[in-house]
Amino acid sequence: MSENLYEPIPMRIVRRYDLVENVRFFQVRPVEIERALTINYKPGQFMMISLFGVGEAPFSISSSPSRPGLLEFGIRKIGVLTEELFKLKENEIIHIRGPYGNGFPIEKMYGYNLIIVAGGLGAVPLRSLLLYALDNRDLFKKIYFLYGARRPNEMLFLREFLELKEREDLECLLTVDKDDTGSWTEKIGVVTELFKYLKDIDPQKTYAAVCGPPVMYRFVIDKLVNLQIPKHQILMTLERRMRCGMGKCGHCVIGSIYTCVDGPVFTYWDVLHMKDLI
Amino acid sequence: MDKEKKLKIGFYEFSGCAGDLLTIIHNEDYLLKVWNSAEIISFRLATSKRDEKANLDIAFVEGSITAEEQIEELRKIREKSRILIALGTCASFGGLQSMYSHLGDFSSRFNSIYPHKFTILKPIESKPLESYVKVDYFIPGCPIDFKLFLFNFTRLLRNLPVELPSYPVCIECKWQENNCLLLKKIPCLGPLTRAGCQARCPTHNLPCVGCFGPYEDLNLPSWLKTLQENNIPFKELEKKIRMFFGVKVKEILSKLKNKK
Amino acid sequence: MKAYKLKKEYLKEYLKSLEDFGEVWGPIKKGEIDVYEKITDYSLLNLNALRPILPLKKFLIPPKFNTFFYTKDGKYENALKEVKRKIVFGVHPCEIHALLTLDRLYKERYPDYYYLTHRKSTWIIALSCVPDDKCFARSLNTHFVEEGFDLGFTDLEDYYLVWVGSSEGDDLLRHRLDLFDEKITSKDLNRYIEWRKWRDNQYQLNLDLTAMPDIMELSYDLEIWNEIGERCLSCGTCSMICPTCTCFNIADHLGIDDEPGRRERFWDSCMLKIFALVAGGHNFREKRVDRVKLWYTHKLKAFITEFGKPACVGCGRCIANCPVNINVAEITKILKGEEVKK
Structure with missing residues (x-):
């Protein structure tokens, strides 16, 4: 009998803590340790997390395949399933299947500059790409990480990203719309204002990856287009309702494509020539 | 589940036929399981044992409010319950007894039907529970569908919210492989009505009467148009909608007027 | 053979x-x-x-x-x-x-x-x-x-x-x-x-569907779609009876008492409002007309892109079953500006 791809595998929550209010970090590992190293994925892919009795939903992977063994997610409490997930403690079991989606075309990005632009929760999937690039630093040219959040206490992975600022082989630029703490030492303003710090970029040799709230895309894309980065080298990851992750259930269909298998990573060119993508 | 941890649940009824509570009782195969999985604090139709003082996790309330005395009683149930659920169409939308609530004032309507004075309770216009207290969830149906009840009962025991079918009766009707009655220009309320009944009436070749209440995305203008084009007068169609949609009728029909 | x-x-x-x-x-x-x-x-x-x-x-x-x-x-x-x-x-x-x-x-x-x-x-x-x-x-x-x-x-x-x-x-x-x-x-x-x-030679209904992908693309923003959108009852019948519609949803049913729970898969329809609703409340196809467009795009265009042929097989079920007469033949004729008999 053929394999049932809908069958999730049990995973143990090994760590969980709040990244910011209502967004929680989950680090999980297959219960069977032999399976831990067999999960191959690409930055930008997602997995279906299942709680039997509650349901199943897609979540972007936040860890990098360059650090195998553990899977990481940054999950916002937004519905019934995530509320139940938030009730789970370390060492409890959840069920996961995947990975799904095209992920970032990582091989094509080798030898290129990377501009990673994240807004709010968009840092979750882009962290995977960022960590991957840092772990394979020689494969990429300049790396810029631009991350904007509304307030300091809404910035995910803040400490981790602040530490990255000490590295000389990437430019990590963090900004908040508003500092209500008085102790914020990074930039203030929207994420597009960080573009002025990008210097001497050969646009033809650059890939940009964008993820954030829908309102952010247009402004960020304008900036990237102004930098003359080719449309097919501007990548963005999109969100849709999904039930299967395998191009079957139809919920994520947009025109001719399934977000779950043809995406969730699309190029700006895809967005332009396909209707209703964003 | 731990015996200590069982949720305290009460079943109550106001004006209606008790059909919803009877639906629970008549599913004998499940009755013991329902009893096993919760601490039943009150269920007058099923047991004389009850504790009217205990606080409740969940109160299931059937029937609409048709007498002043019931308002106070309902408020008391609300006060002692963490979650209050309107069970059945009367409790959710006012029920059949709200059918003529648009026709003049209540007392003249009441007196024309019952010319002799009532003394037991003080009757008022039939209204759903929501008109008086906060209702956390609705489980409509006339009567409720036991499978849908069970689905949500188990969800509530697990502290999950009530979830109703987010589609109209037509979906279930096609699953039952029925020919569409609208094709024969029979005014079937299927496309206007929330599913959950397994399309019981159309499966018996009878038009849906809308007893599960309105489907959230109903397209009334188009439904009316297709039937009016076949010489079914608006009045007749409106009457069909009024039968079970209760207090929702006003909202639905007002959208229609705005459109025109 | x-x-x-x-x-x-x-x-x-x-x-x-x-x-x-x-x-x-x-x-x-x-x-x-x-x-x-x-x-x-x-x-x-x-x-x-x-x-x-x-x-x-x-x-x-x-x-x-x-x-x-x-x-x-x-x-x-x-x-x-x-x-x-x-x-x-x-x-x-x-x-x-x-x-x-x-x-x-x-x-x-x-x-x-x-x-x-x-x-x-x-x-x-x-x-x-x-x-x-x-x-x-x-x-x-x-x-x-x-x-x-x-x-x-x-x-x-x-x-x-x-x-x-x-x-x-x-x-x-x-x-x-x-x-x-x-x-x-x-x-x-x-x-x-x-x-x-x-x-x-017995076919009485003949449709010219050769340029449908392009017509779907070019008609996308035309007013005629709005009229079709207003007519659609969003009842989902078309999706249930179409031989190539197979969208589905999944729901978990908890078991009562000692019964096991079950995960159920059931037919769904992109004509339903909730279909493209994501957690947090954003609906990608809030409007009825957008859902009708998606259905026909998927039948007459998307499958051609994916499989080299339309998803419609000409069985006539949509013609026989849509209570408000929205079907492949009707849509094709409307989009091609042909007179539609009522």
């Missing part, structure tokens, strides 16, 4: 003998419509049925079924281990074309266990048909079929020409070889050629 002849008077006897292989299903009349049902009384079999209300997909992905059972302690098991073999008789070419499309959708990228399990147990006996005024399979070139069936029956008046389409079909045929005539004469051949010519 090997062919045999079966005298019509042997049909019922033959079909009944196939119960040795599994359940025999076929179209049976239910009021004004036909329904694929398990046959117990072979006299009820409607050989003239054109479009059983639910198409073949109901065997391959039933309207609802359990995918998993799970217990409170976190153990779970696959709920579908085996499916009883069904031999479905009376399947028309357009439906088999839909089946071939579903095969590609469900067997190729990420094979779907539940589809495959049902598919393996569903054996198909095709039957030729004569179109009515709602059939437009010829317009889509799905009026004839060369693969996708185990046995294929062509009705040549007093006998059937029976094509053997698969090894399973060969088993079915050999089960009662005594009823079949192996000798195909030139007279039979001529009769078959004549029949095909005649039958292909």
Whole structure:
């Protein structure tokens, strides 16, 4: 009998803590340790997390395949399933299947500059790409990480990203719309204002990856287009309702494509020539 | 589940036929399981044992409010319950007894039907529970569908919210492989009505009467148009909608007027 | 493909003998419509049925079924281990074309266990048909079929020409070889050629669908769609009855007391408002018209991009079943600016 791809595998929550209010970090590992190293994925892919009795939903992977063994997610409490997930403690079991989606075309990005632009929760999937690039630093040219959040206490992975600022082989630029703490030492303003710090970029040799709230895309894309980065080298990851992750259930269909298998990573060119993508 | 941890649940009824509570009782195969999985604090139709003082996790309330005395009683149930659920169409939308609530004032309507004075309770216009207290969830149906009840009962025991079918009766009707009655220009309320009944009436070749209440995305203008084009007068169609949609009728029909 | 002849008077006897292989299903009349049902009384079999209300997909992905059972302690098991073999008789070419499309959708990228399990147990006996005024399979070139069936029956008046389409079909045929005539004469051949010519000319509804992908693209923002959107009841009937609509949803049912819980998969429709709603409340297709557009884009354009042919097979079910007369023929005519008779 053929394999049932809908069958999730049990995973143990090994760590969980709040990244910011209502967004929680989950680090999980297959219960069977032999399976831990067999999960191959690409930055930008997602997995279906299942709680039997509650349901199943897609979540972007936040860890990098360059650090195998553990899977990481940054999950916002937004519905019934995530509320139940938030009730789970370390060492409890959840069920996961995947990975799904095209992920970032990582091989094509080798030898290129990377501009990673994240807004709010968009840092979750882009962290995977960022960590991957840092772990394979020689494969990429300049790396810029631009991350904007509304307030300091809404910035995910803040400490981790602040530490990255000490590295000389990437430019990590963090900004908040508003500092209500008085102790914020990074930039203030929207994420597009960080573009002025990008210097001497050969646009033809650059890939940009964008993820954030829908309102952010247009402004960020304008900036990237102004930098003359080719449309097919501007990548963005999109969100849709999904039930299967395998191009079957139809919920994520947009025109001719399934977000779950043809995406969730699309190029700006895809967005332009396909209707209703964003 | 731990015996200590069982949720305290009460079943109550106001004006209606008790059909919803009877639906629970008549599913004998499940009755013991329902009893096993919760601490039943009150269920007058099923047991004389009850504790009217205990606080409740969940109160299931059937029937609409048709007498002043019931308002106070309902408020008391609300006060002692963490979650209050309107069970059945009367409790959710006012029920059949709200059918003529648009026709003049209540007392003249009441007196024309019952010319002799009532003394037991003080009757008022039939209204759903929501008109008086906060209702956390609705489980409509006339009567409720036991499978849908069970689905949500188990969800509530697990502290999950009530979830109703987010589609109209037509979906279930096609699953039952029925020919569409609208094709024969029979005014079937299927496309206007929330599913959950397994399309019981159309499966018996009878038009849906809308007893599960309105489907959230109903397209009334188009439904009316297709039937009016076949010489079914608006009045007749409106009457069909009024039968079970209760207090929702006003909202639905007002959208229609705005459109025109 | 090997062919045999079966005298019509042997049909019922033959079909009944196939119960040795599994359940025999076929179209049976239910009021004004036909329904694929398990046959117990072979006299009820409607050989003239054109479009059983639910198409073949109901065997391959039933309207609802359990995918998993799970217990409170976190153990779970696959709920579908085996499916009883069904031999479905009376399947028309357009439906088999839909089946071939579903095969590609469900067997190729990420094979779907539940589809495959049902598919393996569903054996198909095709039957030729004569179109009515709602059939437009010829317009889509799905009026004839060369693969996708185990046995294929062509009705040549007093006998059937029976094509053997698969090894399973060969088993079915050999089960009662005594009823079949192996000798195909030139007279039979001529009769078959004549029949095909005649039958292909019986289509009353002919649609020119050649440029549909472009027309769908170019018409996307036209006002005419709004009128169609206003008419649509969002009842989802079209998705339920279309042989290539297979969208689904999943819901977990908790068990009561000591019963196990179950994960249920059931048919869904992109015509429903909730279909593209994501957690947090954003709905990507809030407007009815956007949902109607998606449906027709998916039927007449998207599949061409994906599989090189439209998802519509011309079975006429949308024409027969939409209560407000929105269907492929109507949409095609509207988009092409042709007069539509009311």
